């Protein structure tokens with residue numbers, strides 16, 4: 001049996017704006033998806049008959065990317081991420097499955113994280129009707145802290161470039177990384193799930209419509225871009241207070257883009273007294289918020305009292321790996 005794990009991600013800055021070419025900063029988290037594949041007499045997923053139309057990421061990876069024509073596979077997936085909630089569960093699934101399938105076909109070879117990031121991005125684009133940045137897929141594949149942007153970002157390490165034809169035109173991104181300073185080791189993220197799922201493709205299309213009907217709203221994207229740059233500078237020098245302030249500011253801009261919800265706002269407010277910064281994370285419309293804090297159990301409690309489900313993680317864990 002071939003088995004692999006890929007982490008989920010948490011976007012600290014730049015969700016939605018990154019689809020328009022602005023920078024985004026995301027970190028890999030402790031939680032993620034484990035995929036295993038083994039030969040079998042029938043195609044199964046989690047013990048049931050595999051139905052390709054219900055699992056576009058899996059179908060895309062197996063048949064379009066790998067063009068697999070071998071014997072049927074028994075596929076098993078375990079996840080401790082909330083799905084359709086802004087934690088990159090579909091990108092982690094694509095990475096873990098592509099890694100497991102690669103190891104199944106080439107048992108003695110190593111995993112190529114860049115190749116996996118590109119495969120997972122194509123699966124995201126396939127499932128999100130052509131609108132997907134490489135943020136989720138590359139953070140899950142490379143691990144650590146990833147900076148995705150339309151242009152190269154000074155002070156980061158450039159890893160690869162990628163492009164995609166979206167309904168709004170051709171987009172190009174540079175995928176970069178930065179190392180997280182050791183002074184950040186005492187900081188945690190507490191991610192709070194609102195209980196409401198929200199498909200990314202739907203939220204990305206909603207923002208695209210908002211911008212096309214109100215072209216002046218593009219200035220919100222530009223503000224997010226400036227906040228992202230300030231947040232990235234704070235992160236790269238281990239300035240936790242600055243990082244938190246930028247997260248708070250980013251939440252206000254995302255509210256202006258109409259991707260927050262009253263419940264996410266309540267959870268953000270509840271977490272703030274014990275946090276350095278709090279914001280929604282991911283596509284919004286439900287899904288999750290995140291707080292940066294030195295006191296994760298207090299924040300987790302505050303999130304729970306405000307009706308959310310908390311999950312504590314370190315910032316920037318290792319990327320996709322064989323198990």
Ligand code: MEV
Nearest residue numbers: 015016132133135282283
């Ligand atoms: C989703 O986690 C992040 C978005 O920016 C979409 C994307 O980058 O593809 C909303």
